[in-house]
Amino acid sequence: MLKVNNRRFEKDGKTFFYLADTCWSAFTNISMNDWRHYLKKRKAQGYNVIQINVLRQWDASTISDGKVWEPFELVSNDGTRVYDYSKPNEEYFNHAEEMLKVMEEYDLTPGLILLWCNYIPDTWVHGMAQATNLMPYENVAGYVEMAVKRFKKYHPIYFISGDTDFPEESKAKDYYLTAYDVVKANDAEALVSAHIAGEHTDVYPDLLEKLDFFSYQSGHGRDGQQTSYSIPKEMLKKGFNKPMVDTEVCYEFMPKFSREMDERYSAKDVRKSSWQAVLAGAFGGVTYGAHGIWSWHNSGETFPPGYPYPADFHDALNFSGAMDIAYIKEKTKDLINPQPVELDGLKALKGQNKTLVYVPAARDVDLSDLDFDFSQVKAVNLENRRIYFPEVADKLAKKLDLADDYLLILA
Template structure:
């Protein structure tokens, strides 16, 4: 069983004294939508790809696809709404079985406690008329979850997609964070926040109960540069913590706001590498459109407000090629020892799309180049040997460099897709 901790320099995760690269899949709707047989198949497949974390909503995901299963976390009141004071033991027993299945295969469960639709004043709460969780119900619910699941050493994601709109909403998250840390100090905690949001309330930045930062660059086609701009924002927070992009664009997800188009394998790979080399080097989360909502062909799917296009059937979405690209990122971080990468502003090009990072001891440098070009770098890299990696076809090649007046030039490579350049100091 994996028991994660934070590295001494507060930049990445550790497991039994070894750096741990957080490679998560997004499966928000697992506990309400997935049969145990499907779950076993899914776990075995994602394990083969190198995934080691699963991000799951502990309660019903508000935008999950339709399901024939009848699994609800709370009893129903007379008006059909949740009775948040009466937990459904059968639901949580089933969830515990699913977590045990995942943990036995080497996964760390990352459990969302309070998605924003359950909290008053949030953006999702304003779109939905369902009854919100009473503040007085938060502490007993979180205590119950901690008492039941903390033996698996999960990560507790306190909030889900929240925008921290008011003191009333923040109080929910404050209670949940402090309750779970009081009952499960051995488990790591974080906050999943709204897409493109760079600002956290100061009380959470300063709270010692919070262990690492998550941000999401999200699914709006206009704002994909936030993959790297938000990485830099969180990397430079006044309180240093590991940073990761917990929700980049999902593969084959329709653009948000009902804009025509879908994110391709290349799009999601680009978001990953731009995040990883811009300060969010603790790990990365993948998402497939059809897995997160666990969609079955012919079932209902609809998202009020966001308006994404229809998902693929989960069996098709599970096989999207981009998941292997994310697995490759994890392997490259391990093989080349890229732990503790820090952004390095050396790219001399009229674009911010090319991202560069270097290890703390400057023995290794990594550069992501989305479109082939002659690369000029404001550093003398003559002491480095470079490998160029074709990320689309997973091919490795060599490249030569030249240095003049402290400017390094790397000529165009022979690959047609995006590449990662790895430099190792001789």
């Protein structure tokens, strides 16, 4: 079971770098054969957490084989899906348990989102026609208790919210506080957080103080990618001293949300966002996402309008960015007492044993602000992970002749 130790996670007495993938639609969209194939792949890549929406994802892809898993009895299916929340579908939750049993075989931790934003009143998603499924408040405690009692044996992390904002003068606060209280009453040792909408930091203060770690997302806005590092920097300035995780960096192949929607995020974009998040203070971990995995898309299926189609999941599962992000875990998990620092305008993470500096584009790097002597400066090309040894003179690491971003390792 995971525990919190200051600003990092631990498991069995060892540092646990939270390396997750977003697979929001797992319980509704994935066959067991595909599920095993997917988990085997991510486990081999070094992932240790899979983030899943317990209930139906409002913007998932359709299901090609016709099998529609519904978490509650369906009252209406005129395109809006209206549930009777007093009548859980036992078949659905049995199916979810079977999937969690397979995760257990692979020693993967479930990150279970209990209440996605479309189930909560007054959140941003309710202005969109296709988002419905509002859960009556009187059903929240019963649903959460049922889910936790079923799933606690798999030692999940719980997120009481999914992709949400925190509207004032709203019943939403009661939903979240009730969900938190019910989780802790039924699985007291479990870690609990809230998955916040992209580029946001605001959480109800009385909820924030309860959370075991801070989960934010830098998200998919082209003009908001700096929040990957500005958010943890802001939280550190406020004195937040628990782990921080960017649980939704920009998804590889996802369109860059903007007026034009004419570009998609590359593996390099994802690398940059992820490295800058971790080195700026979110060294609890980071979450990768592929546009085609989170919605579990098969070619030919429909997908909610508003931005270009995702890749087929078979292709998305092989995007190179997944391994790029896994490399962050390998280079940061053994840092002793890491502290985020700014070094010549670059994001860096200083440990007692080594310091990591992310260089997004080739340039000279002034190392004179470091207050320790280093005997070696090594550079790793993050596109292909080839090793270089830049020339260093008077604590100035000279620019490498590389077109790619790279990591300086000072030891």
